[in-house]
Amino acid sequence: MLVFFAFLLGLVVGSFLNVVIHRLPRGESIVYPPSHCPSCGARLGPSELVPVVSYLVQRGRCRHCGARISPRYPLVELLTGLLFAYAAYRLGPGLELPFAWAFLALLVALAFIDIDTYLLPDSLTYGGLLLGLFAGFLLGRGGEALWGALLASGLLVLIGEYGSLVLRRFRDGPPSNPVGFHQVALAALVGAFGAGYGVLAGLLNWAANALFRRGFHLPLPLSLGLLPLALLLSPKGPLAALEGALAAAGALALLGGLYWAFRPEEEEGDDEPVALGFGDVKLAGMLGAWTGFYPFLAGLFIAVFAGAVLGLLFRRRKLPFGPYLAIGGAVAYFHGEALIQAYLRLIGW
Ligand SMILES: [Zn+2]
Numbered sequence: 001m002l003v004f005f006a007f008l009l010g011l012v013v014g015s016f017l018n019v020v021i022h023r024l025p026r027g028e029s030i031v032y033p034p035s036h037c038p039s040c041g042a043r044l045g046p047s048e049l050v051p052v053v054s055y056l057v058q059r060g061r062c063r064h065c066g067a068r069i070s071p072r073y074p075l076v077e078l079l080t081g082l083l084f085a086y087a088a089y090r091l092g093p094g095l096e097l098p099f100a101w102a103f104l105a106l107l108v109a110l111a112f113i114d115i116d117t118y119l120l121p122d123s124l125t126y127g128g129l130l131l132g133l134f135a136g137f138l139l140g141r142g143g144e145a146l147w148g149a150l151l152a153s154g155l156l157v158l159i160g161e162y163g164s165l166v167l168r169r170f171r172d173g174p175p176s177n178p179v180g181f182h183q184v185a186l187a188a189l190v191g192a193f194g195a196g197y198g199v200l201a202g203l204l205n206w207a208a209n210a211l212f213r214r215g216f217h218l219p220l221p222l223s224l225g226l227l228p229l230a231l232l233l234s235p236k237g238p239l240a241a242l243e244g245a246l247a248a249a250g251a252l253a254l255l256g257g258l259y260w261a262f263r264p265e266e267e268e269g270d271d272e273p274v275a276l277g278f279g280d281v282k283l284a285g286m287l288g289a290w291t292g293f294y295p296f297l298a299g300l301f302i303a304v305f306a307g308a309v310l311g312l313l314f315r316r317r318k319l320p321f322g323p324y325l326a327i328g329g330a331v332a333y334f335h336g337e338a339l340i341q342a343y344l345r346l347i348g349w
Pocket residue numbers: 037038039040041042062063064065066067
């Protein structure tokens with residue numbers, strides 16, 4: 001009964017997500033004007049707004065002008081319905097279920113917006129991150145959620161920084177004032193000796209740049225080059241040092257990203273070779289908050305694997321990574337712990 005209700009709710013939410021996916025990247029209001037045919041502009045009546053069914057009844061065409069309606073609309077509705085039903089089946093009634101539905105709805109919207117525009121809107125990634133932290137605290141696992149968000153975004157931003165360093169043939173990258181990849185790398189380096197020290201070092205560097213209006217930047221080849229050494233030499237031991245470095249890098253990346261989200265006019269040129277979009281870093285932070293760090297790792301593995309398989313299948317030149325991260329995140333949310341356990345058994349832990 002609950003599963004069936006969840007499916008119907010998912011269809012309706014999916015119908016709303018179609019509007020979000022279409023309008024949010026264009027900066028249009030998602031509540032006004034009411035739904036209309038994109039071809040002829042005719043306003044849709046109640047019978048044309050019934051998810052999936054109206055598409056089938058109208059045989060995929062607009063009732064007014066006969067224009068073809070993309071099959072993606074009913075597919076997004078069906079996908080959301082199935083995801084909502086699965087969440088109800090796995091979790092049962094309780095406090096966690098509505099949060100799980102919100103998380104899945106955000107993932108569907110983010111995945112399709114990324115497919116359309118190669119962008120992951122900050123309102124959805126940071127909104128999802130905050131909601132994930134809030135849900136975590138409410139469900140009594142707030143520390144895990146915060147730690148997961150920091151480590152996951154830290155891991156992705158550092159993978160991106162090392163990848164970009166290789167693409168630039170180990171030359172330093174252009175600094176961005178007052179905060180950018182240089183401060184993230186500095187936070188990681190110092191964070192190997194304690195996450196708090198790393199965050200402090202990054203913030204001090206940021207503050208100094210803002211205060212003196214002259215950037216101080218430890219060159220990336222130096223900070224990223226010394227990081228492995230710092231991990232080995234840290235008195236905390238390599239694993240704890242790595243967690244500290246990732247958490248500090250994640251904190252700086254998410255805070256810096258928030259700063260730049262409100263300063264869009266000063267965006268850097270995108271002709272620099274980058275290994276990973278920064279939207280993926282924010283999405284990783286959101287996923288880590290919902291799944292915890294080690295399940296997120298399982299999700300990341302699934303994302304890379306799915307990306308490789310589907311990338312070969314479709315042979316698209318430019319592939320967004322967001323949809324794969326979203327798939328990995330959804331799997332990790334429900335099955336991350338079980339996957340980690342299975343993996344540990346496999347290697348005989
Ligand atoms: Zn029409």
